[in-house]
Amino acid sequence: MAWCGVTVRGEARSGQLYSSLAHMEALFTFDQLVGDLVMRLPGHLDTANSYLQSYQSVVVDQSRGQEVKGNPLHVYALIKRLVLYWPDLSNTITAYIDRGMLSAAREVRDRAAETVMPVEGDLHGAALALSRLQQVYRLPIGSIMGGTLAGVTSAIRLNVDDCVRVANSTLDQGMYSYALVWYRHCLVHAHRTHATATTTTLINHLITTTEQEHNRLWKPNNVQYFKAPLSPENNDQVPLDSTYGQMCRGEHTPVGELSRLRCYVSHRNAASLRLRPVRMEQLHHNPELYIFYDIISSSEIELIKNVSRVLLCLEGIKP
Structure with missing residues (x-):
């Protein structure tokens, strides 16, 4: 449903x-x-x-x-x-x-x-959104916990429960390496804030079971896992980065590819656009990534939002 x-x-x-x-x-x-x-x-x-x-x-x-x-x-x-x-x-x-x-x-x-x-x-989704921001932009978890994003510090402070919620949401997505980074930070924060023994015991259990599951399912060169299986000798690994994250941070555009990126106009083989072609900017070849300029006005955006508000539906299988 x-x-x-x-x-x-x-x-x-x-x-x-x-x-x-x-x-x-x-x-x-x-x-x-x-x-x-x-x-x-x-x-x-x-x-x-x-x-x-x-x-x-x-x-x-x-x-x-x-x-x-x-x-x-x-x-x-x-x-x-x-x-x-x-x-x-x-x-x-x-x-x-x-x-x-x-x-x-x-x-x-x-x-x-x-x-x-x-x-x-x-x-759960809002917690996962925080995790994805941390993953993509490589943000310090301590800064997020302290209310800082993009250099702006808000009055919000996340507590240990919030930290565990973000870690759990990350684990539910199969991102074992990032979940472990969050769990480990949760444990440090729990000790720093003098959390109860029950809380620290729970977090330690989550760390242990996640490490075991990480090693059981581990695959090489996969962003869901660390570079190598975890062991006492290499337990402080950093999660692998992704091409997507590098692109979002503006770090993944090889010099050779820069020369092939361009801005142009195109009617996209649509008769209605031949007199007013679309302005396009190519940002990346593989995967293909474009920006389309001036395709919709602010008033049209508001109209679409108002019409679609009552039709909003989570993607899934209807009965």
Whole structure:
């Protein structure tokens, strides 16, 4: 079956939203309503405090003039709030409405009924997105944990649980080498923050089982694994890089190939484009990579987003 992010007859349906810009915009708008509300709830409410502590990073970064909606760390933190903290907070808000208190709570409840809420799979996907950023751009995990991406430091701080979640999501994709790098950093962070013995034992177990699985499935020259099977003598290997990652970082364009890359116009054998051919820039030969310029206007982009928003559906097999 396929989970579709649509609203039917006023009922909010859950869908995989972490990669949908249109739905993420709606979630950030809803999150602001909730954040404004929890600031007015009594401080002794644990359900409100958990949400508020996470939401404070939004308040701080917005006060600094930083972009929030386009920051992958804020996307992850938002989905985490709505998946882990919103369900209990929603029950608290309902209780206040039943007592006739806080009319703003009714607005939040009504907006929640119209909003497509994220589910556990979205949290997994948002964590995986952080892992992929680290893989492709070779970012220091410590910097990501400390809220820094592309040289910009946000107010978000990832904890040990977040680190393990990213590592688990990476392992689920079969990226054993990168998963181990994350798990090992999680262990260091757990010791540094004086995590419980249960937490460190769990992470050690995950490291051991992942190392065993890595060696059992190991294949040479494969980015899923280290360069060689792991052993006590070579346990500190660096994950292999990929051509895709090198291209994204602008590091994989041989000098000979640069001379063969070009910009040109083409009608692509389409009659409708003969009078106004498409402007193209070739970035790479193998794999082929192009940029097409001025093929759609800003107003057309907004129209497509608005029309497709209610049709958003996770790829899969429909019943």
